[in-house]
Amino acid sequence: MFDLVLYLILILVASVFAGIIGSMAGLGGGVLIVPFLTLYFHVPIYLAIGASIVSVIATSSGSASAYVKDKISNIRVGTFLVLFTTTGAIVGAFLGLRIKNPAAIYLIFGIVLLISVLPLIKKIGEVNQPENIKNDPIAERMSLQSHYHNLELDKEVNYNVSGVKSGSAMMFVAGILSGLLGIGSGVFKVIAMDLFMKLPIKVSTTTSNFMIGMTAAASAGIYFFNGDVNPYIAAPVAIGVLIGALVGSRLLMKVRGRTVRILFAAVILVVAIEMLRSGVLLIGGMGLHL
Amino acid sequence: MSTGKERLFEKEKEEEEKISSKVLSFYLIWSVIISLSVIVIGLITYLATDSTGYLKVPIDILLQSYGPNTAVFPHYLGTITYGVFKFKSFAIIQLGVLLLILSPFGRIFIQVLIYARERDRTFVVIAATVFVVLLFSLYLSKYIQ
Numbered sequence: 001m002f003d004l005v006l007y008l009i010l011i012l013v014a015s016v017f018a019g020i021i022g023s024m025a026g027l028g029g030g031v032l033i034v035p036f037l038t039l040y041f042h043v044p045i046y047l048a049i050g051a052s053i054v055s056v057i058a059t060s061s062g063s064a065s066a067y068v069k070d071k072i073s074n075i076r077v078g079t080f081l082v083l084f085t086t087t088g089a090i091v092g093a094f095l096g097l098r099i100k101n102p103a104a105i106y107l108i109f110g111i112v113l114l115i116s117v118l119p120l121i122k123k124i125g126e127v128n129q130p131e132n133i134k135n136d137p138i139a140e141r142m143s144l145q146s147h148y149h150n151l152e153l154d155k156e157v158n159y160n161v162s163g164v165k166s167g168s169a170m171m172f173v174a175g176i177l178s179g180l181l182g183i184g185s186g187v188f189k190v191i192a193m194d195l196f197m198k199l200p201i202k203v204s205t206t207t208s209n210f211m212i213g214m215t216a217a218a219s220a221g222i223y224f225f226n227g228d229v230n231p232y233i234a235a236p237v238a239i240g241v242l243i244g245a246l247v248g249s250r251l252l253m254k255v256r257g258r259t260v261r262i263l264f265a266a267v268i269l270v271v272a273i274e275m276l277r278s279g280v281l282l283i284g285g286m287g288l289h290l
Numbered sequence: 291m292s293t294g295k296e297r298l299f300e301k302e303k304e305e306e307e308k309i310s311s312k313v314l315s316f317y318l319i320w321s322v323i324i325s326l327s328v329i330v331i332g333l334i335t336y337l338a339t340d341s342t343g344y345l346k347v348p349i350d351i352l353l354q355s356y357g358p359n360t361a362v363f364p365h366y367l368g369t370i371t372y373g374v375f376k377f378k379s380f381a382i383i384q385l386g387v388l389l390l391i392l393s394p395f396g397r398i399f400i401q402v403l404i405y406a407r408e409r410d411r412t413f414v415v416i417a418a419t420v421f422v423v424l425l426f427s428l429y430l431s432k433y434i435q
Contacts, residue, residue: 008333047353050356079401082398086423086427094430214420218427222430226358226431228357230363231383231384235333239326242322
C-alpha cells in the first residue's frame with residue numbers, strides 16, 4: 001500500500017510540475033507529461049499518451065471557458081477547423097496504436113518538442129494586429145471575419161480571415177500529431193491560424209485553446225476503449241496538470257521576460273533530446289526497458 | 291449607412307451571441323469541475339478502502355498494465371457501470387475520465403442547437419458533422435486490434 005500511495009503522489013507532483021512549465025511556456029501541460037511518465041516512471045508510451053490526452057481535455061476546457069466568455073476566441077473559425085483536427089486525430093490515434101515499435105513515436109515526439117521550442121526563442125506573431133488582410137472566398141461565404149477587444153491597443157478591432165485552405169491542411173497535420181502523441185498540439189494550431197490564416201495572435205491562441213479539447217476527445221475515446229487509459233495514472237495526471245496550469249497562469253502574470261522564456265526553452269530542449277535518445281536506443285535494440 | 295431595422299437586427303445578433311458564449315463558457319467550466327470531482331471521489335475511495343476493486347497487482351505491474359484484455363481496471367461502458375454500482379474505486383475514476391472525454395461531445399451538440407436557434411444553416415451542418423466525426427471515433431475504437 002505504501003508504494004502505491006507514494007507513486008500516486010509522485011505522479012501528481014510531476015504532473016503539477018509539467019502543468020506549470022507547460023502553461024508558462026504557452027504549450028499546455030500535455031507536452032511534458034508523456035516524456036515525464038516514460039523517462040522517469042518507465043510507463044509504457046501508450047499508457048503515457050492515454051493519460052496525457054485526458055489531461056489535455058481538462059486543461060483546455062478549463063481555460064477556454066474564460067476566453068469564450070470574453071469573446072476573444074473566434075468560435076466560428078474554431079468550429080470549422082475542428083472538422084480537420086478531429087479527423088486528423090482519429091488518423092493519428094490509429095497510426096499510434098498500429099505502430100508496434102515505440103521507437104518511431106519517441107523520435108516523432110522528440111522532433112515535435114524541438115519544433116515547439118522555436119516559438120519560445122523567436123516569438124511568432126510579432127505582428128500584434130495584422131492589417132490589409134483580404135477575406136478568403138471561403139471565409140467570406142461562412143462569414144468567419146470577426147472583431148475582438150485588443151487590450152494593448154485598448155480598442156475593438158476588426159479582422160479578416162485568409163488562407164482557409166492551407167490553414168485547414170495544417171490543422172489536419174496538427175490533429176494527426178495530437179492523436180499520435182497525446183498532446184494538444186496547440187503550437188501547430190497557432191502556426192496554422194497565425195501564419196497561414198493571418199489571424200491576430202491573441203485570437204489564434206485562444207481559438208486554438210477552444211479547439212484542443214474537441215481534438216483530444218476524438219482520439220481519447222479510442223485510447224480509452226482500447227484500455228490505454230489506466231486510472232491509477234490518468235487520475236493524478238489529470239488533477240496535477242490542471243492544478244499546475246492554474247498555478248502557471250497565475251505565475252505568468254507576475255514573472256515576465258526573456259529569461260523565464262529561455263529557461264523553459266532549455267528544459268523542453270533537454271526533454272526533447274532525452275526522447276530522441278530513447279528512440280535511437282530503442283531502434284538500436286540496446287535492451288532499454290521502457 | 292444602415293437602416294434602423296438593420297441596426298436592430300445587428301443588435302439582436304450581438305445579444306444572441308452574448309448568450310451563446312455564456313452558455314458555452316458555463317458548460318466548459320462545469321464539465322471539468324464535475325468530471326474531476328468524480329475522479330477525486332474515486333481516488334478517495336481507493337485510498338480509504340485500500341482496494342482498486344479489480345485484480346490486485348504490485349506497483350511495477352500496475353504501472354505497466356494496459357490493453358483491451360487487462361483485468362487491472364475496467365474500460366468498457368458495461369464493466370464501468372457495474373463497477374460504479376459496486377462502489378469499486380477504479381470504476382469510479384474511469385467514470386470521471388469517461389465524463390471528461392465525452393464532455394466535448396456535449397459541447398459540440400450544444401453548438402448545433404445554438405446555430406439552429408440562430409438559423410445559421412451552414413454552421414448547423416458543420417457542427418453536426420464534427421459531432422458525427424466524434425461519434426465515429428468511438429465506433430472505430432472497436433476496430434483497433
